[in-house]
Amino acid sequence: MIQRPKGTNDVIGGGANPYLENLFQALMDRYNYEYIRTPIFEASELFHRGVGETTDIVTKETYDFVDRGNRKMTLRPEGTAGVVRSYIENKIYGNPSIPFKCWYYGPMFRYERPQSGRSREFYQFGVEVFGSNDPLTDAEVISIPVNIYKMLALKGIKVNINSLGDEESRNKYREALKKYFKSHLKDLCEDCKTRYNKNPLRILDCKEDANKKTIKEAPVMLDYLNEGSKLHFEKVQEYLKTMNIEYQINPNIVRGLDYYTHTVFEVEADIEGFGSQNVLCGGGRYDGLVKSLDGPDTSGVGFALGMERLISALDLSGINFENVGIDAYVVPLEESAKKVALALTNDLRLNGFIIDMDYMDRNLKSNFKQADRLKAKFIIIIGEEEIKNGTLKVKCNKTKKEEVIEFKEIMVYLHEKLSGCDCGECKH
Numbered sequence: 001m002i003q004r005p006k007g008t009n010d011v012i013g014g015g016a017n018p019y020l021e022n023l024f025q026a027l028m029d030r031y032n033y034e035y036i037r038t039p040i041f042e043a044s045e046l047f048h049r050g051v052g053e054t055t056d057i058v059t060k061e062t063y064d065f066v067d068r069g070n071r072k073m074t075l076r077p078e079g080t081a082g083v084v085r086s087y088i089e090n091k092i093y094g095n096p097s098i099p100f101k102c103w104y105y106g107p108m109f110r111y112e113r114p115q116s117g118r119s120r121e122f123y124q125f126g127v128e129v130f131g132s133n134d135p136l137t138d139a140e141v142i143s144i145p146v147n148i149y150k151m152l153a154l155k156g157i158k159v160n161i162n163s164l165g166d167e168e169s170r171n172k173y174r175e176a177l178k179k180y181f182k183s184h185l186k187d188l189c190e191d192c193k194t195r196y197n198k199n200p201l202r203i204l205d206c207k208e209d210a211n212k213k214t215i216k217e218a219p220v221m222l223d224y225l226n227e228g229s230k231l232h233f234e235k236v237q238e239y240l241k242t243m244n245i246e247y248q249i250n251p252n253i254v255r256g257l258d259y260y261t262h263t264v265f266e267v268e269a270d271i272e273g274f275g276s277q278n279v280l281c282g283g284g285r286y287d288g289l290v291k292s293l294d295g296p297d298t299s300g301v302g303f304a305l306g307m308e309r310l311i312s313a314l315d316l317s318g319i320n321f322e323n324v325g326i327d328a329y330v331v332p333l334e335e336s337a338k339k340v341a342l343a344l345t346n347d348l349r350l351n352g353f354i355i356d357m358d359y360m361d362r363n364l365k366s367n368f369k370q371a372d373r374l375k376a377k378f379i380i381i382i383g384e385e386e387i388k389n390g391t392l393k394v395k396c397n398k399t400k401k402e403e404v405i406e407f408k409e410i411m412v413y414l415h416e417k418l419s420g421c422d423c424g425e426c427k428h
C-alpha cells in the first residue's frame with residue numbers, strides 16, 4: 001500500500017477546517033483585505049533572496065527541484081516572498097489606493113523533523129500590507145490573529161512583541177553581537193560558527209544552541225534601537241493598548257526569517273498538553289524586502305498562522321466544530337419517485353437548505369438509520385401516492401411525528417420549522 005509522505009496529513013470531512021476557512025474569509029472582508037493566491041512553487045532564488053541565505057528554512061528545509069526546463073524551483077516554505085514577488089511583478093505598487101492589504105491561505109512546505117505541531121506540509125493563513133510605514137498598520141496586523149482567537153473563544157493566548165529596529169540600529173546591534181560572540185565561539189555549534197561570519201543575528205535563532213547560557217546572556221536588540229526605531233515601537237504599543245490588546249515585550253524574539261525590521265511578534269498558546277511547538281502565529285514588519293527583490297522602496301508588514309497548530313489548540317481547549325447535521329433527508333420510495341426526489345433535492349439546495357438524499361435504494365427502515373447518521377432534522381418521503389396527490393410526507397426526526405403537507409408548501413414549511421418550531425418538543 002502506498003502511504004502518504006512523512007510529515008503530511010489527509011484532511012477528510014468537515015470539522016474545523018472549512019469552519020476556520022470561512023471565518024478567515026469573513027474576517028478579512030470586514031478588515032477590507034483583498035484575496036491573493038500565488039503559485040505553490042517559485043524560482044528558488046526568490047526564497048534565497050527573500051527569506052535569507054543563512055536561515056534554517058533556506059539552508060536546511062526547502063523542497064528544491066529542477067524542472068524539465070532545467071530551472072531551479074522550490075516549493076514555497078512560506079507565503080510572504082511569493083506575495084512580494086507578485087506585488088512587484090504585477091506593479092500593484094502603481095495603484096494609487098495604498099496601502100495594499102491582502103490575505104492568503106494555502107499549503108507551505110518545509111523539510112523539518114515531523115513532530116506534534118510541526119509537519120512538512122502545513123497550511124498557513126496570512127496577511128501582508130504594503131505601502132504604509134505607520135505603526136498603525138503593525139498594530140492592525142497584530143489585531144487580526146488576536147481577534148481570530150477571541151472569536152473562537154480560545155484562552156491562554158500570549159502576544160509577544162519585540163523590535164528589530166531599522167537598518168542603522170541593526171547594524172549597530174550586529175557589531176555588538178560580533179564583539180560578544182567572538183570570545184564565546186567555542187560554546188556554539190558548528191552552524192553558529194558559520195552564522196557568526198555571515199549573519200550573527202541568526203545565532204539567536206539556533207534550535208541547537210537555544211538554551212545555552214551564552215545565548216541567554218547575549219546583548220539584546222532593544223538596547224540598540226535608535227530614536228526613530230524606539231518611537232515606532234512605542235507607537236505600536238500605544239495602539240495595541242488602544243485596542244485593549246494585552247502583550248508582553250519579549251526581547252528574545254528574532255524570528256526565523258531574515259526580512260524583518262522594526263516590529264516582530266509571535267502569539268503563543270499556553271494550553272496544557274500543547275507541547276513545545278506552541279507558537280500559533282508570527283509576523284512583523286519588513287520594510288526592506290520589496291526593494292531587495294528589485295521592487296520600489298516600499299514598506300511591508302504581515303503575519304501568518306499555522307492551521308494545524310490552531311486546530312490542535314482548539315481541540316485541547318475542548319472547542320470543536322461538530323457537524324450540526326443536515327436540514328432534511330429526502331427518501332424516494334420507488335424507482336418512479338426518484339426524479340421528483342432529485343428535482344426537490346436540487347430546488348431545496350438552491351434555496352439554501354442543507355439536503356441529502358438516498359442514493360442506495362435502501363428500504364425505509366435503513367433510510368431512517370441513515371437519516372440518523374446524517375443528523376437530519378427532517379425526513380421527506382416521496383412515493384407514488386404522494387406524487388399522485390401533490391403532497392409530501394415530512395417526518396420530524398426528533399419527535400418522530402409525521403405530517404402530510406402540500407408539495408408546494410415544503411419551502412415555507414422547512415423554513416418555519418427550522419427557524420424556531422412551535423411544537424414545544426423538537427427545539428429546532
Ligand code: HAM
Nearest residue numbers: 078080118119122279280281282283284302303304306
Ligand atoms: P513563520 O513563523 O515561519 O512565519 O510561520 C508562521 C506560522 O506557521 C508559525 O507560527 C506556525 O504556526 C506555522 N508553521 C511554521 N512552520 C510549521 C511547520 N513545520 N508545521 C506546522 N506549522 C508550521 C512565516 O512564515 C512568515 N511568512 C510570516 C509573515 C508574514 N511575516 C510577515 N508576513
